[in-house]
Amino acid sequence: MSTLPGHGAGRRIARVLIDSPLPQLDRLFDYALPEELGEAAPGVRVRVPLRTAGRVVDGYIVELGEERDGSRPLSDVDSIVSPVPVLPARLHRLARRAADRAAGSASDILRLAIPKRQVRVEKSWRPPTSSPRPETDAVRRADDIISAYDGLRDVLATGGRAAVEAIPLQQDDHPGWALLMASAAALQLAQGRSSVLVVPDHRDEDLLMAALATLLSDDAVVRHDARQTNPDRYRAFLRTLSDVPCVVVGNRSAVYSPVHAGLVAIWDDGDPLLAEPLAPYVHARDAALLRQEDELGALLLVAHARSTDAARLVANGWLSEITATRRVTPQVRLSTPQELERAATRRVPSSAFATARAATSEGPVLVQVARPGFAPTLVCAGCRAPARCVHCGGPLGAARRGAVPVCGWCGRSANSWRCAHCSSDQVRLASSGTERTADELGRAFPGVRVIVSDGTHPVQRVDARPALVVATRGAEPLASGGYRAVILLDGVRMLQAPELRIAEACLRWWTNAAALAAPGAPVHLVGVDGPVARALATWSQAAYARTELEARLPLRMPPTVRVAQIEGRPASVRTALDALSSAGLPADAVLGPLPVGTEGRVRALARFGYAEGRRVAETLRAVVIADAAQGRRGRDRHRVSLSVHLDILEPEL
Numbered sequence: 001m002s003t004l005p006g007h008g009a010g011r012r013i014a015r016v017l018i019d020s021p022l023p024q025l026d027r028l029f030d031y032a033l034p035e036e037l038g039e040a041a042p043g044v045r046v047r048v049p050l051r052t053a054g055r056v057v058d059g060y061i062v063e064l065g066e067e068r069d070g071s072r073p074l075s076d077v078d079s080i081v082s083p084v085p086v087l088p089a090r091l092h093r094l095a096r097r098a099a100d101r102a103a104g105s106a107s108d109i110l111r112l113a114i115p116k117r118q119v120r121v122e123k124s125w126r127p128p129t130s131s132p133r134p135e136t137d138a139v140r141r142a143d144d145i146i147s148a149y150d151g152l153r154d155v156l157a158t159g160g161r162a163a164v165e166a167i168p169l170q171q172d173d174h175p176g177w178a179l180l181m182a183s184a185a186a187l188q189l190a191q192g193r194s195s196v197l198v199v200p201d202h203r204d205e206d207l208l209m210a211a212l213a214t215l216l217s218d219d220a221v222v223r224h225d226a227r228q229t230n231p232d233r234y235r236a237f238l239r240t241l242s243d244v245p246c247v248v249v250g251n252r253s254a255v256y257s258p259v260h261a262g263l264v265a266i267w268d269d270g271d272p273l274l275a276e277p278l279a280p281y282v283h284a285r286d287a288a289l290l291r292q293e294d295e296l297g298a299l300l301l302v303a304h305a306r307s308t309d310a311a312r313l314v315a316n317g318w319l320s321e322i323t324a325t326r327r328v329t330p331q332v333r334l335s336t337p338q339e340l341e342r343a344a345t346r347r348v349p350s351s352a353f354a355t356a357r358a359a360t361s362e363g364p365v366l367v368q369v370a371r372p373g374f375a376p377t378l379v380c381a382g383c384r385a386p387a388r389c390v391h392c393g394g395p396l397g398a399a400r401r402g403a404v405p406v407c408g409w410c411g412r413s414a415n416s417w418r419c420a421h422c423s424s425d426q427v428r429l430a431s432s433g434t435e436r437t438a439d440e441l442g443r444a445f446p447g448v449r450v451i452v453s454d455g456t457h458p459v460q461r462v463d464a465r466p467a468l469v470v471a472t473r474g475a476e477p478l479a480s481g482g483y484r485a486v487i488l489l490d491g492v493r494m495l496q497a498p499e500l501r502i503a504e505a506c507l508r509w510w511t512n513a514a515a516l517a518a519p520g521a522p523v524h525l526v527g528v529d530g531p532v533a534r535a536l537a538t539w540s541q542a543a544y545a546r547t548e549l550e551a552r553l554p555l556r557m558p559p560t561v562r563v564a565q566i567e568g569r570p571a572s573v574r575t576a577l578d579a580l581s582s583a584g585l586p587a588d589a590v591l592g593p594l595p596v597g598t599e600g601r602v603r604a605l606a607r608f609g610y611a612e613g614r615r616v617a618e619t620l621r622a623v624v625i626a627d628a629a630q631g632r633r634g635r636d637r638h639r640v641s642l643s644v645h646l647d648i649l650e651p652e653l
Helices: 089-101 106-113 119-124 136-146 152-158 176-190 202-213 230-241 252-256 284-295 308-315 337-341 350-359 434-444 491-495 502-514 531-537 541-552 570-582 610-633
Strands: 011-018 028-032 045-050 055-067 161-165 194-198 221-224 247-250 261-267 298-303 320-322 331-334 364-369 378-380 427-429 450-453 467-472 485-488 522-525 562-568 590-596 601-608 642-646
Touching: 011 045, 011 106, 028 055, 089 106, 089 252, 089 284, 089 610, 106 252, 119 230, 136 152, 136 176, 152 161, 152 176, 152 298, 152 320, 161 308, 176 194, 176 202, 176 247, 176 261, 176 298, 194 252, 202 221, 202 247, 221 230, 247 252, 252 284, 261 284, 284 298, 284 308, 298 308, 308 541, 331 531, 350 364, 350 485, 350 522, 364 434, 364 502, 434 450, 434 467, 485 502, 491 502, 502 522, 502 531, 502 541, 522 531, 531 541, 562 570, 562 610, 570 590, 570 601, 570 610, 570 642, 601 610, 610 642
Parallel strands: 161 298, 161 320, 194 247, 194 261, 221 247, 261 298, 331 522, 364 467, 364 485, 450 467, 485 522
Antiparallel strands: 011 028, 011 055, 045 055, 378 427, 562 601, 562 642, 590 601
16 A cells, blocks of 8 residues: 555545554554544554454554545544654664564564654654754864774765774773774764664763763754653654754664664673663664665674674675774783792782782772672582572671671571571682772772772772772773773683673673773683684684684584574473474474473574574464464463564573
């Protein structure tokens, strides 16, 4: 049905996408548009009757048309909620493609992209009339920063796609990656094009906003932030609907911002925070790739350590590689063989201790640890078995030295704990968190201030005065002028996590921390050897990602293949697996099903190539819709019996 600017003698028709989580309603429905509702534009919010449910529901007009033959029975649009077209055609196309790729519903995507309506904001809103272009000096500074990367200017000008290795340096107390993304957006804005800049968390968002403030005026930047109030978020969304270009900055859902983007840039695409935890679980990187195909703007994946997902895209030619014209690498020092032998008994080796002692006389020193708190886990002092809660089986930890152990799951105090293996009533500290490390270093460095930065005590920046900054991974503050030394502790503990991507994740954590060091400052990686340590020491993260990708290929593990997780009642999961088999998926591509939880549900994994993605997604989506429709007619009509999650980061049965 074509979109028509007006109407003639026939009946006006609106094709509506219903806002519903029910998979069987994920399609366009035809409704008659009564004359008394006046003119309506594609993209506006409407209320329409849903005869199967016997109620009126929300929706969006996707298309308008005219039907000459009015004999077809159609329900009328009940009302037009707002005249503002909040669903532009490009946003609907992106939502539809992203949902189809993930075997999900477009309305679930739009729920992330379109905030709830705020009537007062909408009535008082006045769209901008002039384009906020950057000043000449700002464009010149931005061009200088972009020129430090070989070939990046051409990628931005031609709408190319690239994986960019950010320079690990600070400039005027702004991280290099933030200045790079801000400069790329400023050059796009100077050409009259909008940009969408996506970062994993609020800390990165604040750093990027500060970098943008050095190049652009406040009215040129739109923040897309879950911390905003509903009116502020809706006001920002209305700004992105305007044809006047702007720069959108936000977390993962900002990738769906409805601007016509000349650039989409993502910082640190390997960060798991960029994976959407809500159905249909579309990663911001995948949505950005789909968006670039549609809008033909530039796409940049900026990082210090390349993810294996980006490495796969580089290997198959989908992304080009962009590196700095002048290589800048931190001075990483690994533990000696003697220090590796003593790693179990000495947490901070003498070389790292001496480096920290010398560096604290000049400025701040960063100490990265694995966990927050005082002692996150305890063990039996007699047999060294993990200390577990007698009520729920959760791990026991201590909030401070000498404190009563507390369960990390249920929060109960273990006043009269006894070991189930040896009956000992004594516990010992099994690991050190930020607070215990700060306590120990504070005694070892008298007179030096100690700063703790973790999820409970977030610190964004520290000044250039001497200090020991103890931070968990990802919570490291930015230091004025850079850290005079960086000590990376608990590396072995980090690598022991039972995850497929743990080595890749550790390299990313350590690389991002090392990038905070001042030029020439030493970086100590304590107690770790092997390929991942050598990759950090030689600053060859891209090569490590390629090697990791090659190692996963014969194992058929992501991202060399795509993996679908299918969970539900045994009969529903078996129906889905039979449908995949009928669609041509070989039997050895399926793992499971195995029981999960206590409600009789099972889970299976299906591995498939990227070329088979559309067929697999369509097959699974059809099964989900059929299962949901059957459930609506059955006894458990309000219970979801089958769920599908494509492209899971950590395959787990």
